[in-house]
Amino acid sequence: MVHALARKLAKRLGDNLHSSGAKIDVYAYGLEVLLMTLITLAVVVCLAQMLGSVPTTLIFLAVFAPFRSIGGGGHLSTYPRCLFFGTCIMVGFGYLAAINIEPYILLGSVTATAMLALYTIVKWVPADTVKRPITDEKVRSRQKLYMLFAVCIWLVIATSLTQYGLHNYALAMVMGALGSLFLITPWGYWLLEAIDKILNRMRGGEANV
Amino acid sequence: MFRKIQLMALSAMAIMLTFIATANVSSFKWFIIYEPELPECLK
Numbered sequence: 001m002v003h004a005l006a007r008k009l010a011k012r013l014g015d016n017l018h019s020s021g022a023k024i025d026v027y028a029y030g031l032e033v034l035l036m037t038l039i040t041l042a043v044v045v046c047l048a049q050m051l052g053s054v055p056t057t058l059i060f061l062a063v064f065a066p067f068r069s070i071g072g073g074g075h076l077s078t079y080p081r082c083l084f085f086g087t088c089i090m091v092g093f094g095y096l097a098a099i100n101i102e103p104y105i106l107l108g109s110v111t112a113t114a115m116l117a118l119y120t121i122v123k124w125v126p127a128d129t130v131k132r133p134i135t136d137e138k139v140r141s142r143q144k145l146y147m148l149f150a151v152c153i154w155l156v157i158a159t160s161l162t163q164y165g166l167h168n169y170a171l172a173m174v175m176g177a178l179g180s181l182f183l184i185t186p187w188g189y190w191l192l193e194a195i196d197k198i199l200n201r202m203r204g205g206e207a208n209v
Numbered sequence: 210m211f212r213k214i215q216l217m218a219l220s221a222m223a224i225m226l227t228f229i230a231t232a233n234v235s236s237f238k239w240f241i242i243y244e245p246e247l248p249e250c251l252k
Contacts, residue, residue, distance in 0.1 A: 003246075013223060023227075025248035025249070025250060027223060027226045027227065029246075033245060034226070037239065037241060040240050040241055069238070072237045075244045079241070085242065183242065
């Protein structure tokens with residue numbers, strides 16, 4: 001539905017500007033990404049507002065999004081599945097981050113997550129897909145370096161928040177990192193593939209790529 | 210006059226969409242766990 005709407009709007013835009021077919025394809029792709037991002041964010045923020053967990057959900061997103069953007073990870077085969085599953089992850093973890101947690105457990109979680117992140121960087125980053133494979137070794141090394149930099153910043157901020165007693169915000173940061181790191185690992189790919197296979201069996205659809 | 214403003218707004222939108230499209234080709238998506246089909250000219 002979003003794809004069809006993006007194509008229709010892009011065609012209208014292209015017709016008005018007398019653009020070529022290739023340019024209309026680019027507009028459609030840009031519009032599709034923009035609409036999907038806006039819809040996802042709107043649904044996530046609305047649900048978080050209803051659950052009263054907007055700050056922790058936004059902090060979760062502030063970690064999840066850049067980690068995923070740099071590190072990559074598995075994908076679902078259709079946007080409605082992405083919207084449903086992505087919303088569950090973002091709102092669910094954002095809500096869970098509001099629980100009370102002991103500082104020493106939190107500090108242990110931050111340390112364990114940092115170590116897991118380092119292992120993931122060495123082993124699996126960048127986690128590409130069939131639709132967008134990354135084969136260039138230079139690009140792969142650069143992505144690893146960027147991810148390492150992001151994890152260092154994350155570690156400094158998460159530790160500072162723990163020290164200043166903002167435990168829920170630090171926990172949201174831990175969950176954001178764990179959520180995106182999980183989707184980078186083979187188990188994350190396996191889970192998304194399993195979801196796709198189950199839903200394909202129920203309704204029919206394309207394979208996960 | 211109105212037509213000129215409309216054209217300027219549409220051109221600005223086209224530039225923004227082209228920027229979003231090209232920026233998304235070289236990086237993973239931020240908030241969505243779905244990869245839309247890439248147009249041939251961006252592959």
